[in-house]
Amino acid sequence: MSPIDWIIMLGTLLGIVAYGVWKTRKVDSVQSYLLGDRDLPWWTIGLSIMATQASAITFLSTPGQAYESGMGFAQFYFGLPLAMVILAIFFLPIYYRLKVYTAYEYLESRFDLKTRTLTAILFLVQRGLAAGLTIYAPAIILSTILGWNLQLTILFIGAVVIFYTVMGGTKAVSVTQKQQMIIILGGMFIAAIITLFKLPEDVSFSDTLNIAGKMGKLEVVDFNFDLSKRYNIWSGMIGGVFLFLSYFGTDQSQVQRYLSGKSLTESRLGLLFNGIFKVPMQFSVLFVGILVFIFFLFTKPPVHFNKGNINSLKGTQSELAYQDLEQQYDRVFESKKIAVNDLMTAFDNENQTAIAAAQTRVNNFQEQENLIRTEVDNLIVKENPSAKTKDTDYVFITFIMNYLPVGLIGLLLAVIFSAAMSSTASELNALATTTVIDLYKRSIVTEKSDAHYLSASKWITIMWGGVALIFASTAGLFDNLIQAVNIIGSLFYGAILGIFLLAFFFQKRDSKSLTLGSFTGAVLGAIAVGLYTGELNADAAIFGGVMGGLLGLIAIYAFFRGISSNAVFYGAVLGEIAVLYIFYLNSNGTINISYLWLNLIGCVLVILFAMILQATGLAGKVNR
Template structure:
């Protein structure tokens, strides 16, 4: 589906939804009088606002574009990535939130100066700014490059439009604007995804019930949720989710200012805690549901034609090359498989004898394996046609389904879902980047200015980071699966930052200089480990970097403390 094929109703729904969110957020949050109003929303947020804001910050456009495609290709196993999140919410509610509120901090990193020293605070703030600044650009870039490919919209213009819309209400209203708009965005997001799920089920043949659809998915390995192996070849297992996922969630929700700022705006400690508990209870089911949509898209394409490769840019490259004939042959064979699959799936749904079901299941599984082999061959041809082409098409699966199968009006709504999610996460990130720069770097080094001066500085820094995010988005390159890219960037930095915070909370005899040196050494170590894994010299999936980074910075700091000075006490928080 091209740019000019969107119906008038789609444009009305899309533009109307986005403009309403921008104007609503700007109007409801106008009139910040000081830094507390601007960066903490005047401490007015209730628990449900905090919970929705926390969820909306994490649920970027990448979630709604990449996750269904992840499930389409690899099944439900990705949900294990989130298993550690509820455990992390409990720890943050018991340890992080009471301490942050007691110290009345604007940012998480203020605590580190109180506990250690200024250089440790500054280092962690800079590490946050680096990784979150990159992530903010990717949050804009992810939906922009996909929409530009399938709709033939100009990529640079899309980056600028998304970025400018977010900048308008984030700069003008600060934290309150972000929280207020995220409630509306979550309503749009969940409503759109629910409609998409129901329509997929409605599009399945009459003989295919929901139970049968799940059975079809299970026969092709899409419903294998739990993997208890310690196989490092598999990125997503129960143990990587519980261990690596817990450390990642502790780092993200406990030390990443884009999340900390959401619950620092709470009316009280209890309101902040209830907001995070809400997130802990709902996040795994939400992610399960989004993955299930991807699985249902897989089932839908068992009865309907699908592209051999979902990224239209890759197909265009290969069809304009000497490999066009080879690619066409693969497409011809795929059409034959699809016709055979439709017949066998209907027969499977109507089968009454267990022996007949087993025989048909085996035949269907073999056909799907052959189809996947054709997809792999297509990726090889695309790479031959254009060595710089991105052959991973997971991020294009769901948007292809939306544009080619949903009714008018709902296409506009789902596009609004994608762009709303991008705006939601980006707003939180810009808000956090601006506040960290203003409080941890600028105000700390230019004291004795007026409140109005710091308020103005916070807005200017937010605007600056918005411009930087647009620039990063404009020069970014698509890398593997986008949801993985954001998590990889986080995993490289989060474990190190979390380890510094845990040292502050629980190991009181370690001093600032030792922690500062340990954090520098450890950050270099984590980057080296990731590069070694990337080059297949070692095998350490990125989720484990959170655990390794956290434990190693604590160990290095303790060793340095013992070497450089005699310890005098170990106490808890």
């Protein structure tokens, strides 16, 4: 890295932090520390929501994912706009009417203290671990490629975030996120333009699309229904709606962003802004990965992108075998390059036969390259059994460091750090708010002055920052833990959402309970039909139909009865146990369901168990 890059990177990062701390130097009450005086306009809320969701991994991994397996990941976000509209209609008015600090506070006024405390603790466990990973994930990639010390990189991200989050609270988070998001969007836009100019002169933009399409990279929409495949339009539209409803509606790190809005209208507009721009933004980030893929068709990429793994082969018995594979790779790459040029010529001549022939050759060479890459992976594992051979996370950063001009490298590193910091700041801020409002002030130390709770909020923010840092600096020791945290959201989100849906929709003689019950029933029916058409599985169709009908009946029952707080609490406990059991079956290979679906399953099970407890009279009287 050149001095210019260092100056641009550190200048950008520290400038934003200094501005954030200076702007919030007058925060002197719990209300303004935790809710930021509720004065944010819609566009700040929108940027803040996007900055919270987009972590460093979004910008490091997403282009690599497109490089490896194409644009299908965009489908993950297809359910988001619908979730935003549902939140704007049902969730926001209730939060605003009750003037809550946290989402969980509402659960006590609707049900009781134990339901509120259970949900708050579920959130703290999940988010507390995830915050550590938000810091660790980019630090391990950057330290490998740039040769930095891993612990120092973690400490740098953590210390800066803790500093401004403790100093200025929610307001500092929002103020800095606005600036960070501008850097992120600007940096990615410039990177896309520069990458386009980096392609050989005779490769036009339509050539890029044609080649990427013929190599199977532009399949944005996949209609095949397969429960075990992670991204298709069904998992995105159905599983995604439930995931984003619970993430944006019940995860305090997001709820806090729009609760600090000026009014209900501003918050709604902020959410809808996110709903409209999120999908195109992710599409653009993925498309940068496609451009990098095309770039590496004409410039030879490393046979394996994780430099650390390749360095570990030096001086071992496998070194000669690796050099041999590298020479094979060079030859295949050169042949592939000729085939790609033939493909472009065939496009120019509009000769369909030649296009098909060249396409077959290109894809054959690509297959050969993949086989060589797999053999290199095997060598790495042979020499170091605990090594990670998945190198898609390293593709984009390798491209940045080796092929982008001085100055832009510093800017893009600032983008990655900004994304890590903006997400971590929201998480720490929300963890502290939930701890203070839902546990400390509610059940532990209840009658103290405002100043006491303000200083408690600051100390608790420091504590959660410490937890995140400790987890980040030891995460490398627990490989399985990292995978677990990545899916831990799906394990808890469904149950939390189930509790909230019961709260919102199951009031006596309230047509909303009918709507929700029928909707859930319809969703299950749709899944059944999808299974039926996708795999001709009659059992699944019958199962879905029966479950759908059952939920419809239960909804009618709820219409006349309502739901008691005990039914919700024990229904949630049972539902969560069931989800963990399904996860256990999944991890030992008995069943194979993509994690995205666990959100839906958890949510439906909690509602189902609560209704059964209510219907059998095990749960006591109804409160509303």
